[in-house]
Amino acid sequence: MRAVVIKSFGGPEVLEVVETPLPEPGPGQVRVKVAAAALNPVDAAFRDGYIAPLTDGQLGLGWDFAGTVDAAGEGAGFAPGTAVVGLSYGPAATKSHADHVVVDASAVAPAPTTVDTVHAATLALNALTAAQALDLLALSPGDSLLITGAAGALGGFAVQLAHRAGITVTALAGPDDEQLVRSLGADTFVPRGATVAPAAADAVLDAAVMGEPALAYVRDGGAHVGVIPGASPAPVRSVRVETVEVSPDGARLAELVKLLDAGVLTTRVAGTYPLGEVAKAHTRLAEGGVRGRLVLIP
Template identity: 55%
Template sequence: MRAVTVSRFGGPDAVEITEHPRPEPGPGQVRIKVAAAALNPVDAAMRSGVFGGQGRIGLGFDVAGTVDAVGPGAAWSTGDRVIALATGHHKPLGTHADHVVLDGGTLAPAPATLDDLHAATLPLNTTTAAQSLRLLALAPGQSLLVTGAAGGVGAHTVELAHRQGLKVTGLDSATHEDYLLSRGADHFLTRGQPLAVAGFDGVLDAARLGREALAAVRDGGVYAGLWPGQEPESERGIRVDALGVRADGALLTELSALADQGVLRARVAETYPLHSAAQAHARLSRGGLPGRIVLVP
């Protein structure tokens, strides 16, 4: 089978399509025939060497597809339509492939109202958003600033935070204001506006603003980043943390249901065939996309 991998770090030209034996599921595992797999900024970070590693590394975290083989003890059946998150920065094969084998506990039923292209954008971004809100642990009525609020993680954080009763402010470029207000943001700030006097109870720093975002948090508040090791140092009694996202099939099942209810909106910007993965990485690097790029085997 084909898979998208890198054996050296670099730009989009480092991306390769390589051939591998079709994997077989072991105990508790399932094999998914991939129908669609989103391309995320973390894939570009892996490709460029942000997380290091040696040998050949497989790319891809998100997958939507159909179970086509089941290992002993896995609670799934062939033909089940599923979504899943495959975490790990040094895995030999990722979800950007014709097939992927994952632990059965990481899978969730695919949203019935979404096609595979849109369903494939959900696992990583919605799981990250939900686990970030757990990490922040804000109470209903408290204020949350989301930087990079129009991105995949940021927009889903706005949606989920609004549902939890938080007072949500989205920070991004002015072109995204209407969209974020429609998804549940109570207020909007344009990137470049001063933040230091805002005094938010918490901030999710999806845009990696670091100390600029920390300055927007009140004394004794909480800051959460998405890149462990890159968060700013604590000051003024602020709890500073960063999320290491974890695959969680039970949580993803809840999030899939919220997508069916319209709480979470999946956005596909462009699609590319799997064999054009390098071109997809090049397009991702240019930015400005209102949603995810999705690879289709």
């Protein structure tokens, strides 16, 4: 099968599409024939060498995906032919930017029925991260939450999930993103770079990775959740500071799929690229201003 790997760290030029043996699922695992796989900033971070070392001389890329189970290990619970979405978590020699991916069955869920595979492939990583970040914040209906990077994939899901939970949402995003974030459920919009600071919120979800400056948006004794392990600011004013590190969770992903099918969540695709043009996709991601996810098609 073909798989996107890196054998050294650097820019998009280090990406390779190589032929590699078809992986076999073990007990409790499934092999998925990938129909589409999203490109996320974490893939660029892997490529740049910020997160994980090379595994056996190479490192695969790709986290979330949509496709069809074509082989299942003992006790996997998914029959071949089942359409699924899932998360290929952590470093490995090959991941979901490939023709096939093997993952634990506990990391996949039945695919949504209301969107195509390209849109379905953008759900797992960002929606799970948003849901798990909100779990850490432990807010109640009526509490206030400011979300930085609210127009991004992670931030957008967080706006929708928080709005559904009855939380009052302030969205901080680019000046041209007000209509978008309000359509997702934001109650208040703050343009990035505004000279007048918003009212302090009960909590901040820092999807834009602002770091220490985002603490200014939290009330004394509030909460701050970052999205990059090891990059959270030091706590001040009794603010509780935590970091979400996404965990594969097929049961939770199945709940998010139902919310997508019910129209509560919205997937956004900025463009598609053939797997062989992965370097072009990485270059486009690095240019910035992408609203939605770029998706690779094997």
